[in-house]
Amino acid sequence: MSDSKTILIVEDEEKVASFIKKGLFTQGYVSVIASTGREALGFFETQKFDLVILDIGLPDLSGLEVCEEIRKKNTQIPVLMLTALGSMSDKLSGFEVGTDDYLVKPFDFMELLVRIKALLKRSNEKLKEEDEILKVADLELNLHQKVAIRSGKIIALTAKEFSLLQYLMRNRGRVVSKLDIAEHVWDIDFDTGTNFIEVYVNYLRNKIDKGFTDKLIHTIFGMGYTLKSK
Known part of the structure; x- marks a missing residue:
């Protein structure tokens, strides 16, 4: 059929x-x-x-x-x-x-x-x-090869950083809360009382946005994070 x-x-x-x-x-x-x-x-x-x-x-x-x-x-x-x-x-x-x-x-x-x-x-x-390649501005994430590239430069990511970036890119333009991230990236559905998500977002920022004028990862205070181009 x-x-x-x-x-x-x-x-x-x-x-x-x-x-x-x-x-x-x-x-x-x-x-x-x-x-x-x-x-x-x-x-x-x-x-x-x-x-x-x-x-x-x-x-x-x-x-x-x-x-x-x-x-x-x-x-x-x-x-x-x-x-x-x-x-x-x-x-x-x-x-x-x-x-x-x-x-x-x-x-x-x-x-x-x-x-x-x-x-x-x-x-x-x-x-x-x-579907295997996610794109936002000059950032690409190849899900098949597990590679992140920005402006032609390969960015080395850990497995969790890759999963976090993948989640943010799949939800590009949408604000995702810390709880959303905890559920979808770490597979936990409660607040651990630690700042591990902020830490990982900062890791990602240093690798994805540092040195670029167009910042892609944005903090929406009191709500969460979003990934988008200007």
């Missing part, structure tokens, strides 16, 4: 659109049909999609124009272009505006399904890779 992925079908031929939608439904996908480019862009503004199937020949905008507009709003969503032409120049034009794959009409549904699954898998892997 597809885990309820939602697909936007942009196709002005009613029979083709209906054929694709019915086939996707049997595979567990949710799909929405747009018969014009402008209708597709309207749907894209108001709904979340995991993939776009886009016909190159539409009655108003071309599929290439629609793809360009989609890419301005979302650089990651997979776009599969459908064409009745299949010439090399069409493919190159499509790739230039951000198409991920091409399928020439007429096509077998199983071939379309294989392409869709491959694009969604690639997209999911990309998202996982992005």
